[in-house]
Amino acid sequence: xxxxxxxxxxxxxxxxxxxxxxxxxxxxxxxxxxxxxxxxxxxxxxxxxxxxxxxxxxxxxxxxxxxxxxxxxxxxxxxxxxxxxxxxxxxxxxxxxxxxxxxxxxxxxxxxxxxxxxxxxxxxxxxxxxxxxxxxxxxxxxxxxxxxxxxxxxxxxxxxxxxxxxxxxxxxxxxxxxxxxxxxxxxxxxxxxxxxxxxxxxxxxxxxxxxxxxxxxxxxxxxxxxxxxxxxxxxxxxxxxxxxxxxxxxxxxxxxxxxxxxxxxxxxxxxxxxxxxxxxxxxxxxxxxxxxxxxxxxxxxxxxxxxxxxxxxxxxxxxxxxxxxxxxxxxxxxxxxxxxxxxxxxxxxxxxxxxxxxxxxxxxxxxxxxxxxxxxxxxxxxxxxxxxxxxxxxxxxxxxxxxxxxxxxxxxxxxxxxxxxxxxxxxxxxxxxxxxxxxxxxxxxxxxxxxxxxxxxxxxxxxxxxxxxxxxxxxxxxxxxxxxxxxxxxxxxxxxxxxxxxxxxxxxxxxxxxxxxxxxxxxxxxxxxxxxxxxxxxxxxxxxxxxxxxxx
Amino acid sequence: xxxxxxxxxxxxxxxxxxxxxxxxxxxxxxxxxxxxxxxxxxxxxxxxxxxxxxxxxxxxxxxxxxxxxxxxxxxxxxxxxxxxxxxxxxxxxxxxxxxxxxxxxxxxxxxxxxxxxxxxxxxxxxxxxxxxxxxxxxxxxxxxxxxxxxxxxxxxxxxxxxxxxxxxxxxxxx
Ligand SMILES: Cc1ncc(C[n+]2csc(CCOP(=O)(O)OP(=O)(O)O)c2C)c(N)n1
Ligand SMILES: [Mg+2]
Numbered sequence: 034x035x036x037x038x039x040x041x042x043x044x045x046x047x048x049x050x051x052x053x054x055x056x057x058x059x060x061x062x063x064x065x066x067x068x069x070x071x072x073x074x075x076x077x078x079x080x081x082x083x084x085x086x087x088x089x090x091x092x093x094x095x096x097x098x099x100x101x102x103x104x105x106x107x108x109x110x111x112x113x114x115x116x117x118x119x120x121x122x123x124x125x126x127x128x129x130x131x132x133x134x135x136x137x138x139x140x141x142x143x144x145x146x147x148x149x150x151x152x153x154x155x156x157x158x159x160x161x162x163x164x165x166x167x168x169x170x171x172x173x174x175x176x177x178x179x180x181x182x183x184x185x186x187x188x189x190x191x192x193x194x195x196x197x198x199x200x201x202x203x204x205x206x207x208x209x210x211x212x213x214x215x216x217x218x219x220x221x222x223x224x225x226x227x228x229x230x231x232x233x234x235x236x237x238x239x240x241x242x243x244x245x246x247x248x249x250x251x252x253x254x255x256x257x258x259x260x261x262x263x264x265x266x267x268x269x270x271x272x273x274x275x276x277x278x279x280x281x282x283x284x285x286x287x288x289x290x291x292x293x294x295x296x297x298x299x300x301x302x303x304x305x306x307x308x309x310x311x312x313x314x315x316x317x318x319x320x321x322x323x324x325x326x327x328x329x330x331x332x333x334x335x336x337x338x339x340x341x342x343x344x345x346x347x348x349x350x351x352x353x354x355x356x357x358x359x360x361x362x363x364x365x366x367x368x369x370x371x372x373x374x375x376x377x378x379x380x381x382x383x384x385x386x387x388x389x390x391x392x393x394x395x396x397x398x399x400x401x402x403x404x405x406x407x408x409x410x411x412x413x414x415x416x417x418x419x420x421x422x423x424x425x426x427x428x429x430x431x432x433x434x435x436x437x438x439x440x441x442x443x444x445x446x447x448x449x450x451x452x453x454x455x456x457x458x459x460x461x462x463x464x465x466x467x468x469x470x471x472x473x474x475x476x477x478x479x480x481x482x483x484x485x486x487x488x489x490x491x492x493x494x495x496x497x498x499x500x501x502x503x504x505x506x507x508x509x510x511x512x513x514x515x516x517x518x519x520x521x522x523x524x525x526x527x528x529x530x531x532x533x534x535x536x537x538x539x540x541x542x543x544x545x546x547x548x549x550x551x552x553x554x555x556x557x558x559x560x561x562x563x564x565x566x567x568x569x570x571x572x573x574x575x576x577x578x579x580x581x582x583x584x585x
Numbered sequence: 586x587x588x589x590x591x592x593x594x595x596x597x598x599x600x601x602x603x604x605x606x607x608x609x610x611x612x613x614x615x616x617x618x619x620x621x622x623x624x625x626x627x628x629x630x631x632x633x634x635x636x637x638x639x640x641x642x643x644x645x646x647x648x649x650x651x652x653x654x655x656x657x658x659x660x661x662x663x664x665x666x667x668x669x670x671x672x673x674x675x676x677x678x679x680x681x682x683x684x685x686x687x688x689x690x691x692x693x694x695x696x697x698x699x700x701x702x703x704x705x706x707x708x709x710x711x712x713x714x715x716x717x718x719x720x721x722x723x724x725x726x727x728x729x730x731x732x733x734x735x736x737x738x739x740x741x742x743x744x745x746x747x748x749x750x751x752x753x754x755x756x757x758x759x
Contacts, residue, residue: 150599151599151602154599154602154603154606155606155610158653159652159653162598179653211653212595212656213594213595213652213653213654213655213656213657214653335651336647336650337644337647337648337650337651339647340640340643340644341644
């Protein structure tokens, strides 16, 4: 029996194991929405396509399965762009599906035509426009395969309306044929041997672990390696949770707002083992003074990351988990006991701290969130100071529990991402740690949370500023607060207008009770924490400085 | 240093945009780029001449490899190879100057492909050095128009830049 392109699409999604898609309808996806009407596939209607993309992203990060979003052509597709770029920068497996004008109208500036494959060329791992219905099933299979294998990333499929409305037999496309795509999973044995030798010869090893550990499910192997060596482990923002933050060998985050002891450890080590990292400038600071005396081992699945920013002595290209296993099979344990003790002393000497006063300190709020949830929540964040405090003051012990926009730094990510996380983890507590600026970038998704009874909690660190920008203006632009002060809506009323609960917290003593109440409420809640207005994120490496020259 | 890369790509729409876009957004300079089909109708071959040190070249190559449509990349410059480029040059030439131009063309084994009342168009094939020299020697007559195809290159001897790929053939075997 012949089926419509839209039906074939849905069957293919189901065959890929997709249970939920996030989307927003429009003219060129009408055939797809018509097929969704009675399909056994959950569709979550967001209130903005950007929300759909971030929700798919959050779903993917929390579950490890690809997230799927759907939008119409033109403005629907361009509204996905930030979300796709966000997923690309953080290597999140995602498949974005867009409607397109019929093939006969392509290239004529037709109504709601946008060249979305052209637009997303630099922000997708790969993309497709399906001009023939007979290509549809194979394209979808390829898209999922590419999005989820190797270094994961977003893949976009643009489907013209005559293809989704057209009729064809749904035939199995057969085995994949991708002559130009072959991610290397098994590392080269010579590279592994060199890495093992360097590790055995080192006296002061440090492990620098990133998002690749989380996305590559390599946290168990990472823990074994660290314990075998007694090597301190520092994670990037993306790596938080990839190593238990409460482990004695954890030195927390490194880089611009990392801990002093992590940055000191990096600068003093004789061996740096980078695992699933990309030596981002927010991590390395001044490049030539980053781990200056160290031999550098870099383990990553993407060969193009090797030597991109930092010279690497020993590359190990392959799946991080497999690579760590191979190293562990060969490695003679060698305990860096003295080095470990030095690090433990630094941890005592230079703790991450803040000054308390009578007002509500954001750091305290984050600690209380940790306390009331027993550290078991899934945290998403927006972007700004609150994001850094969420990284510094909540201890992440499991992978995929800290979900934040690292590479792109997208304000407005946290709330829709939390929705995706809650869909993926319906039984868990999901909290978006938000800023008063960022939350207004996708606030409309409160309605999505309410409609689908997704009990996400939004903790707004309300400082009345675009705080992170204000901090830079304070420190580097003579306190000239140019357009960073915010006049905000009443967040409690706003929450209530959406049908959610709102709680305002103006006193220190109310912080904990408010959080407890929020957790008792079965639906979505927004809490407006009116925090100290000009608190800064410290410690801080000023831009262009080496990472051991920290303020604060 | 200049490198000549032979890049085998799947003959998909948009592949040129993918490659060109990669060069521009990563800030790599392309000196020349020539594309055409190969013995295999599903595969096109791009000959890309890039300027850069070893490190840059390595990055270019690795980033190109990440494009799903790119099947194989070879730096022919590190081996023994032949390279050729074709140029068409239209020079001003009055009937009395024609003889001189034709003599120069002869020396370079170039061919006259069009003759006008005031102009003469010549075609010349060769490597970079030859074409530059040819262009130089015609300059004094006044070059009205010039177009070069960009370089194409091939390894010497029996060995070729194989199109045999290492990619995914079969999902099940993964
Ligand atoms: C979409 C977007 N626009 C602009 C920025 C630049 N930016 C980074 S942090 C920030 C301030 C965020 O303010 P808020 O959400 O209130 O967080 P705070 O820093 O005050 O905690 C801005 C404007 C960004 N990261 N993303
Ligand atoms: Mg703020």
